[in-house]
Amino acid sequence: MRHRIAVIGGGPAGLTFARVLRRHDHPVTVLERDPAPDARPPGGTLDLHENLGQLALSKAGLLAEFQALSRPEGQAMRILDVDGTVLRDWEPRPDDRANPEIDRGQLRDLLLGPLDVQWGRGVTEVVPGTRDGVLVHFADGRQETFDLVVGADGAWSRVRPAVSPATPHYTGVTMVETSLDDVDIRHPDLARLIGDGAMAVYGVNRGLVAQRNSGGHIKVYAQFRAPLDWHTNLDRHMGLNRRAGMDAGLDLADVEAVRSSLLALFDGWAAPILDLLRHGTAFVHRPLYVLPVSHTWAHVPGVTLLGDAAHLMPPLGVGANLAMLEGAELAESVAAAPGPGDLDEAVRAFEEQMWARAGRWAKITTAGLERLVSPDPAEALALFDEIQPS
Numbered sequence: 515m516r517h518r519i520a521v522i523g524g525g526p527a528g529l530t531f532a533r534v535l536r537r538h539d540h541p542v543t544v545l546e547r548d549p550a551p552d553a554r555p556p557g558g559t560l561d562l563h564e565n566l567g568q569l570a571l572s573k574a575g576l577l578a579e580f581q582a583l584s585r586p587e588g589q590a591m592r593i594l595d596v597d598g599t600v601l602r603d604w605e606p607r608p609d610d611r612a613n614p615e616i617d618r619g620q621l622r623d624l625l626l627g628p629l630d631v632q633w634g635r636g637v638t639e640v641v642p643g644t645r646d647g648v649l650v651h652f653a654d655g656r657q658e659t660f661d662l663v664v665g666a667d668g669a670w671s672r673v674r675p676a677v678s679p680a681t682p683h684y685t686g687v688t689m690v691e692t693s694l695d696d697v698d699i700r701h702p703d704l705a706r707l708i709g710d711g712a713m714a715v716y717g718v719n720r721g722l723v724a725q726r727n728s729g730g731h732i733k734v735y736a737q738f739r740a741p742l743d744w745h746t747n748l749d750r751h752m753g754l755n756r757r758a759g760m761d762a763g764l765d766l767a768d769v770e771a772v773r774s775s776l777l778a779l780f781d782g783w784a785a786p787i788l789d790l791l792r793h794g795t796a797f798v799h800r801p802l803y804v805l806p807v808s809h810t811w812a813h814v815p816g817v818t819l820l821g822d823a824a825h826l827m828p829p830l831g832v833g834a835n836l837a838m839l840e841g842a843e844l845a846e847s848v849a850a851a852p853g854p855g856d857l858d859e860a861v862r863a864f865e866e867q868m869w870a871r872a873g874r875w876a877k878i879t880t881a882g883l884e885r886l887v888s889p890d891p892a893e894a895l896a897l898f899d900e901i902q903p904s
């Protein structure tokens with residue numbers, strides 16, 4: 515039987531779900547709010563784990579293509595002290611394929627392949643239990659009905675309210691993201707400092723992480739503990755003495771003002787590390803939000819969630835991996851369900867499995883964030899030593 519299935523959101527979760535369903539010759543409607551695939555910058559690099567994201571790609575028949583695109587050397591990780599001393603310098607073995615990196619844009623294009631995504635179709639509400647199935651309302655006022663609606667629409671999901679009242683809360687940690695282009699040519703010293711993979715520096719309640727993407731592009735994440743409204747009063751909230759040209763309140767759209775505030779926040783760190791901020795282009799403000807650890811809900815026939823919509827957690831290298839594996843697993847279960855009752859049973863069983871795995875990772879990443887951006891920088895180093903293969 516061909517169930518009418520819609521997935522809301524064309525991120526890693528939604529696209530993997532759709533690709534695996536299509537591989538099983540099952541039709542699926544992919545509804546994405548963005549007007550086009552390249553409507554927004556795709557974001558930084560992702561490492562896909564052998565037993566998570568790569569397993570999902572293998573279920574989609576895309577592992578060989580991923581291997582051709584990905585950067586195993588990008589697994590390299592260097593940790594520096596705030597004075598620039600190299601504390602750890604880990605490089606993968608030449609045959610190590612445990613967590614190769616791939617640019618998000620490359621991953622999106624790989625997953626998109628022949629999929630027929632409906633772009634510019636923002637969903638506003640999902641109403642289960644109507645006479646004809648699950649009703650989906652769109653921002654343009656249209657409506658459609660499906661047998662199963664899969665919410666893969668990320669942190670601020672519009673599908674989630676149909677199954678759960680949970681909403682994301684602020685972790686107390688904010689990231690400000692910036693980037694550098696053509697680093698090997700324009701900033702060779704920084705290129706050497708970062709190496710082939712990522713470089714991280716941890717201080718008291720703050721850190722700076724730089725990650726190499728393909729094509730000499732570097733993403734830099736300044737992370738710090740701060741109230742959500744830290745930028746409204748730098749003196750009061752951040753203990754930053756007002757310097758020449760620095761106002762008490764920071765306009766986050768003012769690139770130079772954000773740069774000087776970050777340089778003041780990381781004052782005293784070695785000059786080459788601060789060059790990452792000095793040469794960064796635009797700055798993007800990303801307060802980190804999470805859903806409650808072990809978020810579950812009472813099963814609602816005809817609606818389920820995947821990825822960040824189900825279990826938004828701190829970005830410690832696993833969110834996209836889980837999202838993709840869940841997409842692949844749900845697609846396999848749904849494709850194998852012959853009748854309407856089987857479909858519901860398949861979704862129920864999938865949810866139990868997703869909740870158990872995501873709950874474990876939410877605990878790990880929540881504890882990890884506490885240790886990475888912590889009053890004691892030695893905690894970050896200890897965490898690295900615990901997880902990094904020797």
Ligand SMILES: Cc1cc2nc3c(=O)[nH]c(=O)nc-3n(C[C@H](O)[C@H](O)[C@H](O)COP(=O)(O)OP(=O)(O)OC[C@H]3O[C@@H](n4cnc5c(N)ncnc54)[C@H](O)[C@@H]3O)c2cc1C
Nearest residue numbers: 523525526527547637667668821822829831832833834835
């Ligand atoms: C700075 C940072 C670094 C990270 N690094 C890593 C990493 O290295 N490894 C890793 O595994 N994870 C990483 N993550 C986490 C990862 O980005 C997410 O977990 C992952 O993107 C979740 O995928 P998703 O498909 O569930 O949601 P998303 O990627 O958020 O995709 C949701 C999609 O739904 C669409 N959408 C939203 N609302 C609607 C609507 N109402 N109607 C229709 N469409 C809608 C959006 O436009 C989007 O395309 C990182 C996160 C951050 C913030």
